[in-house]
Amino acid sequence: MQLHKRALVTKALEILDNYGLADLTMRRLARELEVTPGALYWHFANKQELLGAVADDILAPVCSPAQAADWQSSITTLCSRLRDALLSHTDGAELVSASFSTGQSTAVSAVLERLAEAAVDAGTTPARAELAARTIVHYVLGFTGDEQSRLQWDAAGALPAEQSVFDPAAAPGAAFDFGLSLLIDGLAVQAAASAPTRDRAAN
Structure with a gap:
């Protein structure tokens, strides 16, 4: 059969959703597509x-694209979309985190840029803007990774009842929003604190 990169990604995503990241290997992907592992390397140099x-x-x-009234709304919308996307696939946070660490995802780069x-x-200096962006992405990946782990443990009946993610008191969405608001508020305070320094430098 003739392989196309789109078909490989689709099948890999199917394996991820059905079996998890640990089972998403080049060998398994090749077996599912009924080709030799070597055939995959025409499209991808490595895993x-x-x-x-x-x-x-x-x-x-x-x-x-999304319209946002201000920089706070822009960050909130982007991070909410990111969390939703990660939660929509088995081990989504773990996979994207690995791609983030190795610099293999163009989409993660686009998220960082925005x-x-x-x-x-917000008033952050350009030199610190990327660091701020990476801090926010680390928060979303870390929070969602923990959330997905809890979901998996809860589904397996291995999570104590008082820690169940389905307990209304747990409210992972509200907890996520609270943590994100801390980052946004901190960004505003940090930018305001550095404003006098920037003004003096400009004069």
């Missing part, structure tokens, strides 16, 4: 590159 392409597919809805732009709009 990291494949995972980057899968991450881009997962994050496609995150990068669609968050950095929002940080600059």
Whole structure:
């Protein structure tokens, strides 16, 4: 059969959703497609590159254009979309985190760019904007990774009842929003604190 990169990514995403990241290997992907593992390397040099392409597919809805009233809304909307996208696939946060660490995902780079732009709009210096963006992405990946782990443990009946993610008191969405608001408020305070320094430098 003739292989196309789109078909490889689609099948890899199917394996991810059905079996999890641990079972998403080049060998398993080749077996599912009924080809030799070597055939996959015409399209992807290694597994990291494949995972980057899968991450881009997962994050496609995150990068669609969105109108925001201000920089706070821009960050909130983008991060909410990111969390939703990660939660829509088994081990989504873990896979995207791995691609983020190895720099294999163009979609993650686009998310970072938009968050950095929002940080600059907040008054952060361009030199610190990317660091602010990375801090926010680390928060979303970390929170959602923990959330997905709890979901899996709860589904397996291994999570104590008082820690169940389905307990209304747990409210992971509200907890996520609270943590994100702390980052946004901190960004505003940090930008305001550095404003006098920037003004003196400009004069």
